[in-house]
Amino acid sequence: MATELHIYNSLTRKKETFRPLNPPFTGLYVCGPTVYGDAHLGHARPAVTFDLVFRYLRHLGYKVRYVRNITDVGHLESDADEGEDKIAKKARIEQLEPMEVVQYYSDRYHADMEKMHVLKPSIEPRASGHIIEQIEMVKAILEAGFAYEINGSVYFDVQKYNQQFHYGKLSGRSVEEMLSSTRDLDGQEEKRHPADFALWKKATPAHIMRWPSPWGEGFPGWHLECSAMSARYLGETFDIHGGGMDLLFPHHECEIAQSNATFGKDSAQYWMHNNMITIEGQKMGKSLGNFITLREFFNGNHQKLERAFHPLTIRFFILQAHYRSTLDFSNEALEAAEKGLKRLWQAMDTLNNLPAGNASDTDVASLADKCYAALNDDFNSPVTLSYLFDTIRTINAVKDGHESLTQESIDNLKQVFKTFVIDIFGLGEPENGPSDNDQELINGLMSILLDIRQQARKNKDWDTADKLRDSLQKLNITVKDGKDGASWEITK
């Protein structure tokens, strides 16, 4: 049973015991979104994955500084010189100021994240706010001799770097391979080597987002921002760097190179990569155009969606798979997730009203240990959930009088469920219903209606009873007849 946290490190390709550099402080950096469109399901994966990491580390007592950037500049359409900045392109199309685009989509991103119970990071820096840091880093790399300037742009000299360091250590590639396999792209004649990448790009006259620099007006390269901002807020070396698997190469490989070129050492100890979400067996991504935005999931407004799904269903769906596995989207899978989540919520409800017995038939004390062991094993959320679901069977058995639990056991379970479901998994049932006053009123009215219906049922006046039930159903209120009278629930 793992009592210490183990993390799969992409850099070493194995699970390692987590040992922060300066406990209890822990630094976590995750590559955030480029805000030029609404976030889609794929974006939810790293957000939820690293939200779990953030929550769990905090739960374990670490003082976590979680930095997740917003890319608002420097992210080119292609790596070639002629590439257009994604933000600027969107701004041009929509006739907006680039920062207007950034603000608009950042706000929407935040709203989506909040609905999915993704906690805000400790710091959410924007690339455009750290131009100075990036210029300083370019200077340092130039001084160290690992970059060259040409026509107002600065490129990282991969070959030279590779003589002293290992370019490709993260992605398992060699520079020689890259030479032979790199495709020919237009506009690369400036580079000395196809694998070289831009640290600073000269702005063409048409380029809107530009800043002065020692090399003339331009803008920073995409890979640079994460290196500069992580160093700024977490130091030259820090604990965990996360992101999607598709960023492993070249983005993270370049980050490692930049850090080594600047500071002579790797930035992050542990590299974590979440796997992709697929749709019909293929990666869901911007370039393939097969993505469904989170908003579309929330309102059901997409051709491929049979209906809307609650934000927390999306969250549960993601947590039900291990973060390093691909996860295939389908309506059926989401419906299954929705029902599973409901079962979880219902059990927690049941737990609050469970009658205590004199003895416990089932040992529930080990539940917490098992859950911790699963999470300590590289954040294995699906196994943790399976333990909780096993326990739900016991909870229901107690409710039905088939088994019994002592008050102590029940309190223990309440604590464990709260800890894991709400605190760590962030799956607390939302109370987005009416305010307390309104709720009291509704409860009172419902109680009157159900009384009337009960009376009708007693009189075998099925017409009245069913009419009441059907009318309430139209208001999305489901009446459930049970042994001890009827209960109701607002569905939707």
Next chain:
RNA sequence: GGUCUCGUGGCCGAGUGGCUAGGCGGUGGUCUGCAAAACCAUUUACAGCGGUUCGAAUCCGCUCGAGACCUCCA
């Protein structure tokens, strides 16, 4: 073409040398005026072929299939 990952029951998904996660669906049942909901029980599996082993879904090899990265992508 290169690098890598993966192929688990109707579906989604864990596990990873022996003790058959879990969810959803299906089926049977409890409850019920009926229904719904809920609950209980139950069902089928490890792509194929070889090898290692007392024993493999789990290790090795091959075959077939899928995907990711190599270009922007979470």
